[in-house]
Amino acid sequence: MRSGGGPVTFSEFVEHIIDPRRRRPLDRHWRPYHQLCQPCHVRYDFIGHYETLVSDSRYVLRRLGIRDARLPRPTAGHNSSDHVVEMFSQLTQTQLRRLVDVFRLDFELFGYSANVSQEARTRSDHGSQTFAKHGAATRRTQRT
Numbered sequence: 001m002r003s004g005g006g007p008v009t010f011s012e013f014v015e016h017i018i019d020p021r022r023r024r025p026l027d028r029h030w031r032p033y034h035q036l037c038q039p040c041h042v043r044y045d046f047i048g049h050y051e052t053l054v055s056d057s058r059y060v061l062r063r064l065g066i067r068d069a070r071l072p073r074p075t076a077g078h079n080s081s082d083h084v085v086e087m088f089s090q091l092t093q094t095q096l097r098r099l100v101d102v103f104r105l106d107f108e109l110f111g112y113s114a115n116v117s118q119e120a121r122t123r124s125d126h127g128s129q130t131f132a133k134h135g136a137a138t139r140r141t142q143r144t
Contacts, residue, residue, distance in 0.1 A: 009090070010090050011091060011095065014091060014095050014099055016030075017030055017099060018095065018098040018099055018101075018102055032102060032105060033106045033110070034105050046060060047111070048060065049110070049111070057071055058071070
């Protein structure tokens with residue numbers, strides 16, 4: 001538990017998530033998603049992703065036979081990959097490995113790579129492209 005005042009850093013938050021001494025389940029907002037949506041007990045026919053929200057929404061609407069729906073346009077200029085790289089660069093290799101271990105099944109079930117390397121963590125000349133190419137932000141496209 002945190003002893004000082006002020007805002008919690010990302011590293012401190014991750015420590016809370018990965019702390020092996022934690023006895024109670026994580027709050028539902030931080031719990032691995034597979035524990036919430038029961039993918040082994042519910043036969044989902046589609047899993048959408050935020051990264052492909054517009055095309056996924058169109059796909060679902062087409063499947064439902066809805067043709068004239070107008071979707072809001074995504075906000076231009078926002079790149080969450082840069083933010084992810086910045087946040088993950090604050091973690092130690094051990095923290096990163098343990099965090100990936102906590103969410104490994106989510107990565108696998110929902111089409112993301114859990115292969116996060118030191119190169120992906122470190123902001124380099126390639127920035128978010130390196131992370132997206134090698135890290136947790138990489139998603140395999142799959143529709144059923």
